[in-house]
Amino acid sequence: MPENRNVESEKFSVSAELERMIRSLAHRHGLPEVIFLKELLAYFSEGEMHWNRVRERIGHRMQQMGLENREKLISCIKAWREESANRES
Amino acid sequence: MSPEQRPRVVLDPVVYVLALPPYFLESAVTDVLSGVSHEALELVTSPQILAEIQGILLNAIGASLEESTAVICRLARLATLYVSPEESIALIDTPAVANRLLEAAQEAAADYIITLEPSLLKLDKWHGIKMVKPKDFEFWREEPWTVAEEEC
Numbered sequence: 231m232p233e234n235r236n237v238e239s240e241k242f243s244v245s246a247e248l249e250r251m252i253r254s255l256a257h258r259h260g261l262p263e264v265i266f267l268k269e270l271l272a273y274f275s276e277g278e279m280h281w282n283r284v285r286e287r288i289g290h291r292m293q294q295m296g297l298e299n300r301e302k303l304i305s306c307i308k309a310w311r312e313e314s315a316n317r318e319s
Numbered sequence: 320m321s322p323e324q325r326p327r328v329v330l331d332p333v334v335y336v337l338a339l340p341p342y343f344l345e346s347a348v349t350d351v352l353s354g355v356s357h358e359a360l361e362l363v364t365s366p367q368i369l370a371e372i373q374g375i376l377l378n379a380i381g382a383s384l385e386e387s388t389a390v391i392c393r394l395a396r397l398a399t400l401y402v403s404p405e406e407s408i409a410l411i412d413t414p415a416v417a418n419r420l421l422e423a424a425q426e427a428a429a430d431y432i433i434t435l436e437p438s439l440l441k442l443d444k445w446h447g448i449k450m451v452k453p454k455d456f457e458f459w460r461e462e463p464w465t466v467a468e469e470e471c
Contacts, residue, residue, distance in 0.1 A: 254366050284389040289341035299428045310379040311414050
């Protein structure tokens with residue numbers, strides 16, 4: 231990725247905006263901000279190592295749920311959406 | 320390429336989840352994210368889109384809070400444009416998230432929504448925003464960079 235002043239300043243402002251959005255997500259889910267900020271910090275401090283661990287765990291969960299193909303995953307998402315729509319109505 | 324010239328894309332949360340490792344069920348999305356990190360595309364996101372992704376991971380896939388948060392932090396960090404739409408759109412009956420995608424795309428003046436949602440694909444084009452399936456999003460594939468799995 232090319233490095234220049236503009237890109238760097240853009241990254242800085244994106245990070246500030248990101249933190250704001252993460253905080254608003256925490257409120258949306260009614261969850262403590264600290265979990266979001268902890269993950270954000272881990273992501274920035276450990277980078278790919280952190281991400282590799284997370285994706286390994288998520289992959290394992292998908293395997294456990296039997297979501298090994300696109301159709302199964304989509305129908306699982308649809309079922310969840312219908313269930314939550316019914317709950318809200 | 321200057322940010323003004325880069326096509327702006329909104330990714331459907333379902334498409335993003337389908338692209339997650341290790342399955343890469345929508346490998347085309349991996350390519351899109353690679354295009355974003357190579358500064359050829361602008362990725363738009365919103366609190367509603369991130370919340371939907373987290374909801375899917377937590378409730379449909381059974382991911383933990385920490386895992387789902389790590390995923391959205393990752394995606395939010397990749398995104399180049401954040402919008403908090405003020406205008407509410409009620410064009411699509413179900414799922415509600417389709418309207419949230421339209422709201423984000425309209426607010427960001429996006430060029431594309433990359434989606435598998437039939438109700439959006441049926442619109443084809445709305446307010447100048449083109450609806451495309453991941454596999455049909457060809458714009459940047461002629462570019463010379465190589466696609467790396469870890470970009471997802």
